[in-house]
Amino acid sequence: GENVEQHPSTLSVQEGDSAVIKCTYSDSASNYFPWYKQELGKRPQLIIDIRSNVGEKKDQRIAVTLNKTAKHFSLHITETQPEDSAVYFCATTQQGSQGNLIFGKGTKLSVKP
Amino acid sequence: KAGVTQTPRYLIKTRGQQVTLSCSPISGHRSVSWYQQTPGQGLQFLFEYFSETQRNKGNFPGRFSGRQFSNSRSEMNVSTLELGDSALYLCASSQQGRDQDFGPGTRLLVL
Numbered sequence: 437g438e439n440v441e442q443h444p445s446t447l448s449v450q451e452g453d454s455a456v457i458k459c460t461y462s463d464s465a466s467n468y469f470p471w472y473k474q475e476l477g478k479r480p481q482l483i484i485d486i487r488s489n490v491g492e493k494k495d496q497r498i499a500v501t502l503n504k505t506a507k508h509f510s511l512h513i514t515e516t517q518p519e520d521s522a523v524y525f526c527a528t529t530q531q532g533s534q535g536n537l538i539f540g541k542g543t544k545l546s547v548k549p
Numbered sequence: 550k551a552g553v554t555q556t557p558r559y560l561i562k563t564r565g566q567q568v569t570l571s572c573s574p575i576s577g578h579r580s581v582s583w584y585q586q587t588p589g590q591g592l593q594f595l596f597e598y599f600s601e602t603q604r605n606k607g608n609f610p611g612r613f614s615g616r617q618f619s620n621s622r623s624e625m626n627v628s629t630l631e632l633g634d635s636a637l638y639l640c641a642s643s644q645q646g647r648d649q650d651f652g653p654g655t656r657l658l659v660l
Contacts, residue, residue, distance in 0.1 A: 437608075468647055470647070470648075470649075472651075478653075479639065479651040479652060479653050479654060480592070480639070480651045481651070482648060482649065482650070485647070485648070525591075525592060527592075529646070529647070533605050533646075534580075534645055534646025534647050535580045535582045535597030535599060535604055535605055535643070535646035535649075536582070536594050536597055536605040536607070536646075537582065537584075537592075537594060537641075537649065538594065539584075539591055539592040539593075539594075540591075541591045542591055542592075
């Protein structure tokens with residue numbers, strides 16, 4: 437089955453710096469790649485996603501890139517702010533298994549003021 | 550729009566008991582997926598229901614089951630509870646399976 441590896445598990449940056457989180461997946465049939473942010477004690481929230489026919493997608497300070505050949509995708513956060521501190525999860529699913537998200541183990545991002 | 554709701558929010562049970570958790574999806578969403586979240590294993594997929602049919606199933610024992618009603622509300626049941634079932638149980642709804650919106654979760658403690 438699909439396997440998603442996420443790195444790093446923890447990431448500490450200074451406010452204003454950039455943060456990058458990387459994920460690799462195993463199933464070449466995967467075609468949907470969402471990222472979720474989970475603040476302490478709260479529900480995961482979808483922050484951005486990318487489909488397999490797109491290489492990059494941006495939304496203000498957040499961007500996601502996808503390399504289907506290498507089977508990896510990354511989350512980029514620029515100009516980080518303390519409120520970006522949270523656990524970030526990458527995920528993927530497959531054609532025909534749309535409701536089945538396979539998650540990475542998460543990255544705990546700390547943004548120091 | 551009203552978000553995904555889950556009841557109860559907290560639950561304490563003892564080993565061997567069973568439990569039923571409920572999830573009300575966002576209006577118009579036909580897909581409901583369930584996940585188990587633990588510190589050690591992270592977020593793991595349990596099952597997905599779409600239009601009252603189980604469409605996908607994760608790698609959990611048969612003690613974990615679910616169903617979906619005609620109004621898209623979903624329930625999951627865990628029978629013969631074990632200590633290792635202590636976790637946050639999250640449901641997520643969507644129109645077709647992608648762009649899932651999560652509920653606040655039910656925190657289950659098994660003693």
